[in-house]
Amino acid sequence: MHTFISKLYELTTSKIHFRFCLLLLACVSPVSAMFLQDQAYVMASVTTAVAGYAVMVIFFHGDYLERQCSLLENEVIKDPLTGAFNRRYLMDKLNDCLSVAKRTQDTASLVAIDIDFFKRVNDQHGLDVGDTVLKQVVRTVQARIRHSDRLCRIGGEEFILVLPSTDVIQAKVLADALRLQVSEAVFTHREEVTVSLGVSQLAKADSIDQWMKRSDQALYQAKAQGRNRVAVV
Structure with a gap:
């Protein structure tokens, strides 16, 4: 039971789970607003979708920068031929x-x-x-x-x-x-x-x-x- 709870916690706090929730929110909110036909809800849903999309973009760019920094660090501390440290x-x-x-x-x-x-x-x-x-x-x-x-x-x-x-x-x-x-x-x-x-x-x-x-x-x-x-x- 303790292992299951630990795995569940890792999932809920992971970047993948967070992005999935944002994507779900960004997609579901406008669709639900179309059915409800509520102007205020539509505006709130669109705002949520835009915000969710923006946060996803920030996260993806953050990952890209993290990968680039890791590559740069390897170039500084590693021998390019063998992969051993320099x-x-x-x-x-x-x-x-x-x-x-x-x-x-x-x-x-x-x-x-x-x-x-x-x-x-x-x-x-x-x-x-x-x-x-x-x-x-x-x-x-x-x-x-x-x-x-x-x-x-x-x-x-x-x-x-x-x-x-x-x-x-x-x-x-x-x-x-x-x-x-x-x-x-x-x-x-x-x-x-x-x-x-x-x-x-x-x-x-x-x-x-x-x-x-x-x-x-x-x-x-x-x-x-x-x-x-x-x-x-």
Whole structure:
């Protein structure tokens, strides 16, 4: 019963229901006035119809502006090729993590991700295939991470994965899973693609630069160990 009431409340307060009521009012009022033949009622009905139509137009235009603002926001914070977040958004997210850590003693982790031998893919198969590889790697990672996690492209084949409320052990487990999933994925050029990953946990005295530098150091270690590896600093 409680679920039914909740659903009914959602319906009655939704934009769709409100527009339907306005449309019904705008259509029914003039028709009913024709049958009643009451001049005052006719004027009131016409006024109601016009007002209802005007409100509907305002709502539809409001939705259009809302969609346009959403598209504009995506253009500002997202990489147009892969759909991952961009460096600008990354810095905002890292600032948020530092702020939360100071207030709540919560932690967070970064995973630096680099596609192994990506230049070879571009050289041997062309830039179009390289772009496809980038997009598929991003889709593979995004399918595995939580809704609160953020994958950001910081340039070329390099990415940073921001993991709020995640310690280094949890981050390494996720990084290993991502490494395995990418290596097992089937790409359009029918060749194996692997990634190297570097993990670092936010320390109490960290600045953003220090935190990111440690994830870069871990990534370099993973590459030095032979690539297709996860390293932790």
